Amino acid sequence: MTKENRDALGSDGAEGGSRRDLPGEGVILTDPGFRVTDFSKGAERIYGVTRDEMVGRRLDLEFQAAFPDGNETEFRGHLANRREGQARLRIRRKDGASVTLETVAVPLWDGPLFTGWMWTSNDGSGPAAAAAPQGQPRAEPHHDGFTRLVTDGLPLGLTVVDVEGRFEYVNPAYARLLERTPDQIIGRFPLEFTAESARAALFDARAERVSGQQSAYESQLVSSDGALVDVLITAAPRMVNGAVTGAVAVVTDIRPLKDAERQLRQALDQNVQRVGELQAALDEARTPSGSWPMCTGCKKVGAADGSWTHVETFIAERTNARLSQGLCPDCLKAHYKRHLSEPDGR
Secondary structure, three states: OOHHHHHHHOOOOOOOOOOOOOOOEEEEEEOOOOEEEEEOHHHHHHHOOOHHHHOOOEHHHHOEEEOOOOOHHHHHHHHHOOOOEEEEEEEEOOOOOEEEEEEEEEEEEEOOEEEEEEEEEEOOOOHHHHOOOOOOOOOOHHHOHHHHHHHHOOOOEEEEEEOOOOEEEEOHHHHHHOOOOHHHOOOOOHHHHEOHHHHHHHHHHHHHHHOOOOEEEEEEEEOOOOOEEEEEEEEEEEEEOOEEEEEEEEEEEOHHHHHHHHHHHHHHHHHHHHHHHHHHHHHHHOOOOOOOOEOOOOOEEEOOOOOEEEHHHHHHHHOOOOOOOOOOHHHHHHHOHHHHHOOOOO
């Protein structure tokens, strides 16, 4: 993130103004090696450190984290494979206080280049959450100026749905996939923009998220002109105090991949057909037909170019057959009759 963007967010509350104070929400950006590149105001409150103290430091080394749900291996496996991961973490802040967080790690890509991670942490049980005015909904992470700046600039589609499955937020990249504006999508259901053939996968994925599981599946969206858009959807449930309150999904446009796959399949089919045609032509070429002259003396076969070839060679060159030497019963009697009459049969 550039200095101008940080100033606009007011990271130090100076001339650029103060960033929105979100109760219990924090967003952190890190590079591929988990070194912090930016730290939201909400993250400062949750982790008990300032942005200036964290930038450049390894996030995974700064805080002692425990996994009360016992899914540390699974979570770290997702990180190792650069896949979206979610876990409940218990960390010890610098002031010694213990905080339990619902954390989602989302890999960031610039085309094929992996550029780092976006970490969203939620402390629904902390004092900051209790400080939200009574009767007002708790602020969501995608409402934060910091987070909005990040998500709106992502080249990948990003969506947030509520507990009923309605879109609460879609970033511009997702809206472009549907050739619509975000305002034309927010408040509606994903089902409305999903091809009929892909709806069963959507229902299965939603059932997984409602039960607290992540999901990753291929789907087809329908743009405003009716065109089908091939996408890969990776989604994770949003958790507050152990309860599912919706889901966050990263939507990747895989049309170039699908186009390449179709072209490869078409080329493969054409190659299979061509191989069949060549094999048929080869079989035909290796099957002698027509009239061929044969010498009555030496039994050589004459070719069109005037050459003469032993019949064994002629057949071997033009068929898959091979001839071996032997004697038929008639020739055996005609040429070796004397030997056959000897007592020992020689």
